[in-house]
Amino acid sequence: MTSVPQFQLKHTPFHERTSQLSLPQNWRRWAGHIVVGSYDLHVEREYWAIRDAVALIDVSPLMKYMIEGPDAARLLDKLVPRDIAKMAIGQVGYTGWCDDEGKLLDDGTISRLGETTFRLTSAEPSLRWLSMNAVGLDVSITEVTE
Structure with missing residues (x-):
């Protein structure tokens, strides 16, 4: 009988602190990490804090x-409904990104780090899709996930 190799889930830089704050000790897997699934025994309180006040969420994965x-801005304008030209350097914006028919594919944040430099975050791997949409454009796309 062969044994299945064990996959070691990684801890985020915030793991020690978030593990102390999670009352239900509710954990989930996310992109090879083990992260808190909820902090409160009643998820409704977390929802309303996010909606009406403030919440800190570990999105390291x-x-x-x-x-x-x-x-770079031209590529992003092609993919997202947000007007990239209106983003100031140093600004971060939440947005979805869509296919040619307008179907929402994923969401995340876009940070404008310089005139021609942006950082995009997403829940799912998107390098192939981004690269396919960049054909013919003078742009480089690099995955920098840790």
């Missing part, structure tokens, strides 16, 4: 991409 080059 998000996929991260650097999008750089003269056509």
